[in-house]
Ligand SMILES: Nc1ncnc2c1ncn2[C@@H]1O[C@H](COP(=O)(O)OP(=O)(O)O)[C@@H](O)[C@H]1O
């Protein structure tokens with residue numbers, strides 16, 4: 504994917520440098536970095552095609568911290584945008600869930616609605632433009648008269664009413680089109696607020712004169728996601744991809760009843776997809792192994808989910824099985840990490856494509872250095888390694904007289920956190936710098 508003639512745009516370069524330097528996964532230009540995962544990506548692109556063909560899909564991307572779940576989710580998000588899908592994405596948190604009784608699922612829907620992205624607006628915030636584009640399309644057939652437009656919209660959104668809660672969703676769209684036609688900003692923002700699940704009570708929504716019966720509420724955000732999928736189809740897009748990361752937040756819910764209620768929503772999604780009753784919608788969920796496998800608090804605590812997501816017992820470590828909804832990611836290998844460092848170096852070099860900031864030897868030395876510092880675990884915490892490497896290149900770039908050899912002698916890699924007891928046979932505690940153990944990420948000290 505990252506062949507040499509694939510030009511790196513300045514915007515991508517900046518996004519990559521900034522994100523990796525801050526220890527987060529970039530949202531743009533991921534193909535320039537990508538290593539490995541060819542089979543997984545190929546399979547997941549088939550899912551995207553299936554959604555675009557009117558089907559549905561659900562996949563759980565499962566791996567340890569640092570295995571590349573978020574990277575893969577972000578990469579697929581970009582692929583989906585290229586294929587004219589609309590993408591919504593959010594991290595789950597204590598107060599952002601799939602089901603709740605106190606606004607916390609509404610809050611997830613709100614976050615998803617705000618994140619709504621299209622190819623033209625990959626950074627999100629595209630809901631208004633989709634709605635307005637839809638209205639403009641419909642209005643082209645009506646002479647521009649408000650009443651006629653409203654009737655035409657009413658007709659176009661009719662199919663939504665066949666879906667659960669579709670009446671209100673359609674009503675909010677019609678109200679938006681009226682306000683849009685009349686240049687009524689208050690009316691527009693009221694309708695948008697409804698679509699983004701920003702009303703916390705029916706009374707408030709009714710008071711805003713929207714003519715709706717209900718609000719997007721905590722118990723049914725999956726139904727509203729299906730409505731959103733149906734709407735983006737009407738608006739000319741290929742379908743909807745819903746990307747949910749940090750699913751371990753559900754595993755971390757202490758209240759068993761809340762966990763169960765959330766897992767029930769996941770079961771609904773899985774059942775709908777497996778039975779073919781969802782259309783033009785796909786889900787990608789990233790989570791750690793305990794989120795899936797723990798039989799007390801993970802998805803496996805739900806019998807039905809366990810049987811649907813059961814591991815293929817023949818697919819051991821290092822063997823792939825991509826036929827089921829679970830995609831397991833092994834950690835990146837040291838070889839892959841090496842290629843990743845090369846890719847990062849190439850991104851840095853785009854300013855001056857003839858000149859690489861450091862030779863291959865520096866990459867090897869850097870990896871050796873990381874290994875010596877934190878032992879074998881270093882490639883399981885690639886984020887730290889990557890961040891330090893980006894910091895190293897940044898210093899070299901800004902200080903033309905600096906030599907990488909000298910800098911490498913002074914770089915300190917502090918592991919993110921202890922990574923299991925049985926690990927790091929190669930690292931003796933004494934080699935870890937006596938820095939602040941609470942330092943969140945690797946520190947690169949000069
Ligand atoms: N396939 C990949 N190609 C290139 N870089 C990757 C890949 N997978 C992960 N990374 C990088 O490794 C680091 C950790 O990945 P991340 O997606 O944050 O892991 P996780 O979400 O599983 O904790 C990030 O810096 C990310 O950019």
Ligand SMILES: [Mg+2]
Pocket residue numbers: 572573574748
């Ligand atoms: Mg992640």
